[in-house]
Amino acid sequence: MFYFIPTWNQNHTDWEQEFLEWYYTTRKMEFDDTVNQLTMFSQAKEKNKTIILEYAPMLRDFLQRQDLYDIDYYSIFDDAQDTRVENVRPIDPFEFDWPKNAQFIYMLFNVLVEVNGKSYAQIISGNLGQLQRINFFEEGRTSKTYIFDDRGFLSSIINFNDNGQFKEQIFFNLAGEWRFKLLPSEEVIINSTFQDDFKQKKYTAMRDLIEEKYNEFVIENIGKDDVVVIASEKRHNQRILHAKKTGKVILSIFSQRLNIEQCFPNEEELAKVDVIVVDTQQNEKLVQEKLETMGVSIPVLQIPPFDSRLRLGQSQRIKELKIFVLVDNTPLDELEIIVDEISQAMYENEKINLILGAYSANREANGKLDKLKKKILDKIDFTEEEIEIIETAENQVESETNKELVKQAKFFKRITFYKIESESELIKELNFVRLIVDMGKDTDLYLQIAGISAGIPQINSTPSPYVENHKNGLIISDPLELKEAIDYYLVGLKNWNQALVYAAGKIVQYSSDNLIRLWSESLELVAKKGENDE
Incomplete structure (x- = not known):
């Protein structure tokens, strides 16, 4: 097992x-x-x-x-x-013994409880709507926090001292009896009532x-x-x-x-x-x-960590040709060249759209997005506000000069600056993407896996076992070669379809059955090592 x-x-x-x-x-x-x-x-x-x-x-x-x-x-x-419990028991926090004059104020992200016009508690829900925790306040500070298990019971309480500092965390059983508590010293104290379930009365750390x-x-x-x-x-x-x-x-x-x-x-x-x-x-x-x-x-x-939840994309069903560029692992100066190369393709083909993506948790990458946006706006000599005004007045434009302004505004609107919040959001975004570009020296593993699963050709600067040159992508060493690589996949469907077929083969290669076979090989290695150690 x-x-x-x-x-x-x-x-x-x-x-x-x-x-x-x-x-x-x-x-x-x-x-x-x-x-x-x-x-x-x-x-x-x-x-x-x-x-x-x-x-x-x-x-x-x-x-x-x-x-x-x-x-x-x-x-x-x-x-x-x-x-230990398997059944989920929903908890209704409004059935708790709140003060009689408590008022429940529904905020955008939580429920605030006020008593006599002062903040008394904050009710916070989990991702699925279940009760996650309740923060209680005294004199404008958090005095304690109730932490609930998503199966429907109070799991622990964190108490704070008058200075708002951690005092203790008490852990409960299903009957609401405390089993052990964590102190600021990191010591864990066992309730003597349940001493038989533990080997020590207290532990140096959790x-x-x-x-x-x-x-x-x-x-x-x-x-x-x-x-x-x-x-x-x-x-x-x-x-x-x-x-x-x-x-x-x-x-x-x-x-x-x-x-x-x-x-x-x-x-x-x-x-x-x-x-x-x-x-x-x-x-x-x-x-x-x-x-x-x-x-x-x-x-x-x-053994590749392949996410089998992913499926082939549907980019061929829409007229836009979306190019997704991950900025996280690529230097800003190279990204500027990449954007220039893709911009050339966008001016030649109005169906091409650009998505510049960065993981939201990566502050440096988000900074790159802001700098790239500023550079693009500076190059077309517009502000975002001016672009909105030009778009609004598009139907009233008659002169050739103004038509050029509208063209530039529309060009900017074909660029999306996208912050990746989670893998599920990335999967949705890639569903209609036609081409992935990641020119970082350390290509993003999850993006490569997602690209294979969606059948999207990928352009990288470094070889990997997931993207093979002229099979399901292209390996180019210089970002100045990017325009030619884009044309390779977006001018005509032959090369793009070949990459799709090859990616489908990769999906089979990384299927659960084949990956399990690799794990069986790992067991064989375990057995051989055991024989050698004897």
């Missing part, structure tokens, strides 16, 4: 998942190697279980977004809090309690023939690879989570690893170099 241990922790702590207000929860790319692994194992009906180490009261919300709602999982905190419960689960459930797949991350490696080992261990390295140069596991941690799985050929090379330098022998296998 496969046991997957993800690290979906986005918090500053090493023991909890961060869940912001519902309108922020998806403002980051959440897809990773573990999401893909769980998806394909479920589709192939391979026996697997997920071990959730972090405190995650909104876990079901996350799983639903990733189409993993039905996975089988064991939660450390469900065990420690005694909150990670010690997690490690205790994890070791208990390993001893009781994981046998020598089972396989544990660990999502490699610095804090995660330290926590899991220092714990008791049972079964075979595969370390899964994902580009957007682990910096191999700076955070690679040490010799002690690697001693418990049987096989390392990486997502790209570049990472495969880096890992092998690291192992050689350390004098450690561990098999390394590349």
Whole structure:
């Protein structure tokens, strides 16, 4: 049986998942190697279980977004809090015992509760409308926060002192009894009533309690023939690879989570690893170099984290020819050349539209978008306000000079400055895109995968196993070659259709069945390593 241990922790702590207000929860790319692994194992009906180490009261919300709602999982905190429950029980916060003169004011993103004209509480919902937390106020400061589990019960309460600083976090069971509490010193105190469920009366830090419960689960459930797949991350490696080992261990390295140069596991941690799985050929090379330098022998296998939720796009159904350019990993001076090259194509063909995209969480990339917009406006010598006025008066324009102004205004309107909030939003945007351009030295892995799935040809500056030159894309070393590359795919349909057919073959190549076969190969490597170690 496969046991997957993800690290979906986005918090500053090493023991909890961060869940912001519902309108922020998806403002980051959440897809990773573990999401893909769980998806394909479920589709192939391979026996697997997920071990959730972090405190995650909104876990079901996350799983639903990733189409993993039905996975089988064991939660450390469900065990420690005694909150194992499968049924969802909706909570109506308006049925709580509020003060009699409480007024509920429906704000744009939450519900504000006022008592005698003063802020008393703030009710915050999760991504699916479920109660997520309630902040209570005293004298204009937050005095306590109720944190609710998305299955419908109070999970913990955070209390703050008179200065608004953290005082304690109390964790409850389903009956509302406190099981343990976290102090500002990071110590965890156990309720003496439930002492029999724990080995210590108090723990130096939450990670010690997690490690205790994890070791208990390993001893009781994981046998020598089972396989544990660990999502490699610095804090995660330290926590899991220092714990008791049972079964075979595969370390899964994902580009957007682990910096191999700076955070690679040490010799002690690697001693418990049987096989390392990486997502790209570049990472495969880096890992092998690291192992050689350390004098450690561990098999390394590349398995792409392919998102099987994606489908072929529909760009051929619309008249516009949309070009999507990711700006994140490309220097600004090169981007300016890229925009100039695409602009030439846009002036020649009015059907061509440009989408300049950047991940919303990347401030530097968003700065590039702003600078590119300013440069384009400066070049056509307009402000955005002037463009709106010109468009409004288009039907009244008669002179050739004014017609040229309208043409320039329409040109700018064919450019979209797009901030990528989540992978689901990116997928929607790519549905009608005809061509992807990513000229960064480190091409974006998820964008490449999404492009393959949508059947979109891609233009890159560096080779990769996902985009092959003159097959499902073009590899060009100089951005000045971009205009010719655009013509290659947008003038006539022959080359574009050939890329679509090749991309469809890639989809089959990265199907769940074929990826499961690669995982079977990883098990063979595990077995061989075990024989060599004996």
